[in-house]
Amino acid sequence: xxxxxxxxxxPLRSEQIILFRIGEQLFxxxxxxxxxxxxxxxxxxxxxELTAPGVEKVRQFVRxxxxxxxxxxxxxxxxxxxxxxxxxxxxxxxxxxxxxDSIEKMTAMTRLQALPLSFCHEERQWYRGLTAxxxxxxxxxxxxxxxxxxxxxxxxxxxxxxxxxxxEGAEGTELAQ
Numbered sequence: 001x002x003x004x005x006x007x008x009x010x011p012l013r014s015e016q017i018i019l020f021r022i023g024e025q026l027f028x029x030x031x032x033x034x035x036x037x038x039x040x041x042x043x044x045x046x047x048x049e050l051t052a053p054g055v056e057k058v059r060q061f062v063r064x065x066x067x068x069x070x071x072x073x074x075x076x077x078x079x080x081x082x083x084x085x086x087x088x089x090x091x092x093x094x095x096x097x098x099x100x101d102s103i104e105k106m107t108a109m110t111r112l113q114a115l116p117l118s119f120c121h122e123e124r125q126w127y128r129g130l131t132a133x134x135x136x137x138x139x140x141x142x143x144x145x146x147x148x149x150x151x152x153x154x155x156x157x158x159x160x161x162x163x164x165x166x167x168e169g170a171e172g173t174e175l176a177q
Contacts, residue, residue, distance in 0.1 A: 015112075017131075019104035019138065020089075022074040023082030026138055028131060031106060033143040035092040040071075040099055043088045047071060052158035055151045061159065062097070070155055071097045072146045078126075091143045098146060107133065112140060122148075 016031040047060035050070075057076040062069045069090065075082040077098075085099035112129040119127065126145040130137050147155070 014108040014110045016106060017109045017140070018089075018106050019133070020087075020100045021102045021104055022078060022085060022100050023080040025078065025080055026104060026136065027074075027100075028109065028133070028138045028140045029089065029143065030140075033092050034089050036090045037103070038088045038090065038097075040084070040086050040088045043090075043097055044071060050155065050158055052151075052154045055147075055154050055158075058147070058151075058155060061155070068095060068156075068159065069097050070095055070147060070152075071099060074098050074100050077146060091146070094144055094147070095152065096143070096146045109133070109140070 017028045018031050018034060019026060019028050021027070043062060044060055047062045050059060050061045052058060057073045058070045059073070060071040062071065071088065073084045074080075075084060082101065085101045087100050087103065088097040089100060090097045109131045112131055114129050115124060115127055116130075125148065126139075126141060128140045128142045131140055132138070
């Protein structure tokens with residue numbers, strides 16, 4: 001009887017990722033989770049200052065139509081000793097623009113390894129897993145992990161009220177009567 005042939009798995013699925021740097025640290029992010037890449041200056045040119053105690057990684061926000069986009073310092077978020085980045089990744093389906101230093105390259109990832117148990121705190125929300133690329137282990141970030149629901153609530157509470165001149169005029173009229 002001939003030996004059983006080894007079971008072949010299907011073709012490896014690949015995912016397009018963006019390798020980027022914050023300080024000296026290399027990270028990966030699914031390219032499908034990035035809506036646009038902009039210079040931080042072009043995005044922060046229309047940004048307004050924001051102070052939300054407990055959310056020091058966000059110091060600015062931008063209003064885009066009815067949506068508010070929070071500019072998250074990648075360096076502060078990851079606890080890295082680096083200045084705020086010069087590029088902003090506007091993340092799809094979030095209210096986050098992530099400030100990063102540079103884009104290393106775009107490439108494909110074929111394997112995503114689960115996080116080791118040593119990742120046991122908030123970083124479990126930050127990362128989808130780890131991947132090996134060019135003899136390096138690279139953390140793959142989770143786009144929804146930059147701002148928790150609690151942090152979003154604190155940021156929303158710190159926002160200035162939307163100015164509406166029509167309502168202000170109506171209030172002034174009521175006071176005069």
